[in-house]
Amino acid sequence: MPANLKYWYLGLSIRSKFQLWFLPLLLVASGSIGFFSYTTASNQVLEKVSQAQENISSQTISHLDYLAKDIHDIYNYLSLSSELHDLLSPEPTFNSAIIVNSMINRLLSTRQFFQSLLIFSDGHQTIKFNSLNNNEIISFEEYKKSRIYENTVNDVVSGAWGVEEGPLKLFIGDQRRKVFYSKVLVNPENLVKEGLLVIGMTEEDFRQSYGRAKENVEIVIVNGDGTILSDSDGKWSGSSFEQLPYYDHVPIEQVDWSNHDGEWLISHSSSEVTGWHVLVIQPRTEQLMQLNAIRWLTIGLMLLILLMNAPLSWTISRLFLQPLKKILKSMREVQAGDFSQQVDVTLRDEIGQLGNGYNIMVTRIRELIQDVYQSEISKKESELRLLQSQINPHFLYNTLNSIAWMSYREGAEKTADMIQKLSDFFRYNLSQGADIISLSKELNIVESYLYLSKIRFADKLTYSIEVAQRLSDVLVPKLILQPLVENAVVHGIEQIDEQGFVHVSVRESSGDLHIEVTDNGMGIAPDRLDKLRSAIRSEKRAAHYEDTGGFALLNLRDRLVNHFGDGAGIEIDSKRNIGTTVKMVIPFRHLESEDMRSDGRV
Incomplete structure (x- = not known):
């Protein structure tokens, strides 16, 4: 029930x-x-x-x-x-x-x-x-x-x-x-x-x-021995006190004058001269009528x-x-797909607050849908550009390999090596359209880029790559490391006259994957470094920070967060005329490996 x-x-x-x-x-x-x-x-x-x-x-x-x-x-x-x-x-x-x-x-x-x-x-x-x-x-x-x-x-x-x-x-x-x-x-x-x-x-x-x-008021005079001497109606005179109905017929020696029948209003007084008891009695109901x-x-x-x-x-x-x-009514319109709805609420109480909150919610949903729509358009455009760049990649590889073979035949071995490295760079860069590649392939891209840069700067550049063998199969987003190395070469080594050095380190620490790129270039000015750090910590999109001069870093930050969540991040440390170190931290629990994919564990 x-x-x-x-x-x-x-x-x-x-x-x-x-x-x-x-x-x-x-x-x-x-x-x-x-x-x-x-x-x-x-x-x-x-x-x-x-x-x-x-x-x-x-x-x-x-x-x-x-x-x-x-x-x-x-x-x-x-x-x-x-x-x-x-x-x-x-x-x-x-x-x-x-x-x-x-x-x-x-x-x-x-x-x-x-x-x-x-x-x-x-x-x-x-x-x-x-x-x-x-x-x-x-x-x-x-x-x-x-x-x-x-x-x-x-x-x-x-x-x-x-x-x-x-x-x-x-x-x-x-x-x-x-x-x-x-x-x-x-x-x-x-x-x-x-x-x-x-x-x-x-x-x-x-x-x-x-x-x-007065009318409806009864007065009873009781002698000390319990005999009723007189009453206002004359009906009780000569009777005994015990015959009165007001005190439950108890003898006068045992009576409690305050304990009487509740249907009556009774006042009691006694005379010091005669010892008489005077009772004034009225019915309660008549008084309350x-x-x-x-x-x-x-x-x-x-x-x-x-x-x-x-x-x-x-x-x-x-x-x-x-x-x-x-x-x-407005909510039903929103359910039907009309996100331009707004409710005109003039109240300032809780209902007014509800209406204003509803308007804000619909506005934010509309903006979110617009952002998602723009993001999808950008994604489609990127995919289209990627597809366009992958049109007949074998033609490009075969052409570069043919040029390298001819250079070997003509005795230009150094030129042949450069062409071969460039061919490898393009092949790994395209990676047959894959967005996720192994860490070893990403390091091959980095090594090819550093090799070509070393030849470009006429032995002004030296480099080293340090990575544990067991981390080679870890899967990472493509081109997550190469932009850092390119920044070190272009903005660090290229700006100095001395011998330049770039060191790449990949290691595991406290359950996270740590990737560091260190150079001994000219470093970053303090004010620009502060702006760059502030931009990296900000939640806004990297495209809004082109004026910081660190678009590649900010774009890389966005890719890390989108792929690995808030646990991933970038740290940057630099001193003018000494060098720069950029560190990426990726939670190891988010990482996959090629073995795990082949075994069906992910």
């Missing part, structure tokens, strides 16, 4: 590939922007909601602490009242009941949320004040059976808060749930426990004391991208493909 998919992908056009990649990139980009926008906005909303909940929680704690302190003030006021303690004593005075009754009525009338006050005592009838109704109250004995009574007795100093739950009803027949504060009443003079003071209010009024929550606009905007943007992808990617890809199509 991956191989088929790769084959299908490679067969797509650039425009199709552009659309294939362009669409996912746009979708990923827009989706990422929408995701990060939604995430950032939701974090900001949740942070603001959390701050608002913290403010609500702090305000609720403040209101409830004020309420609790007010109740503590009422208790302190009554506990310090000598009339109340007198009323609860075994022998109360006649007017203590009137004074206490007036005092309590005055206290309750000045408090907005307190509707009832009960004073239980084992030695006195229960004192009852209720601004709501005259219902019968619970007996002290029944009250002692409740958990709130147990908590009150166990904490004489602070007292206890409670709420009517189960069968516990402070006022029989009153269905309104009461939240109340219970504390032992102690005589400050003798510290005798004289009774129990209970101050209460309806849960609805208790709820109003901390203010009604206002961010749905970002979600729908992202979806709409992605749909818009899907609709605009085809025309947009087609337009953009056209900007890239138009110059490429020009180049492809």
Whole structure:
């Protein structure tokens, strides 16, 4: 499957590939922007909601602490009242009941949320004040059976808060749930426990004391023992904390306030005055619904991208493909043989560089073809001249041999030898049209030329040829050595009056064939020698350097490089009025021999 998919992908056009990649990139980009926008906005909303909940929680704690302190003030006021303690004593005075009754009525009338006050005592009838109704109250004995009574007795100093739950009803027949504060009443003079003071209010009024929550915001007040005193909806009052669904129904002693159900936003605060826990709760989803606009905007943007992808990617890809199509069209023309093609590219980017590079390549190919064409023409002309020079060579040999024979008959032996050497020179020079000859034949040409030159200069010239016998069969290009010897004679020996000497050496060294021609002629001037060396090192054709005066050397250099490669070369060393040495170096691995050719090894 991956191989088929790769084959299908490679067969797509650039425009199709552009659309294939362009669409996912746009979708990923827009989706990422929408995701990060939604995430950032939701974090900001949740942070603001959390701050608002913290403010609500702090305000609720403040209101409830004020309420609790007010109740503590009422208790302190009554506990310090000598009339109340007198009323609860075994022998109360006649007017203590009137004074206490007036005092309590005055206290309750000045408090907005307190509707009832009960004073239980084992030695006195229960004192009852209720601004709501005259219902019968619970007996002290029944009250002692409740958990709130147990908590009150166990904490004489602070007292206890409670709420009517189960069968516990402070006022029989009153269905309104009461939240109340219970504390032992102690005589400050003798510290005798004289009774129990209970101050209460309806849960609805208790709820109003901390203010009604906003819509979808729930406030829950939990007592220190895990009893829910009140909540903003009134549905949890009197229940246990374990019944709340927000903390996985764990007991309040084990709860981790920061670890709650993720569907809810919950802020927690606790009161240092009462020990109450205040929870402010909101559903997370409802708070994030206002961010749905970002979600729908992202979806709409992605749909818009899907609709605009085809025309947009087609337009953009056209900007890239138009110059490429020009180049492809021109390449087809070049393939058909039109090397005059040039692409008009005005861009300066990578495509423009490609177009300019293509134009340069076509121009160089055209120039190379022209050079090859001219080279082939020159080669054909040379072959034609060679063929013309080889027309009936036997006539020339036979004529020279006849002249030499007649010279011998007439006693002109020296003349006969010259004619014979000249005949040999022409015969080896032509070599039946062969371009490659053995080194021994090349040396025969050199020896014939030196012999004729020696006679010409009337014994002014002497020469020597030094070559190892095993190198005689090595094949070399024809006339590769004779031009060097001719240069030594014409430009070296001919220019001096003293005795001239030419030495030819052929040897093998370090895997190369070394050929040296040394003369004791007049040498080469330093400036001309520098030009000649520079021309030899140059890669340009020898015909361009006729002004150096070393055309034969440069032509020989070109022949060596063409035949043996860059490993072959010429070195020249000369000193004025001392002489000149020209050395040719040919890699031995490129050389053949007549034995190798006859054996079929090359």
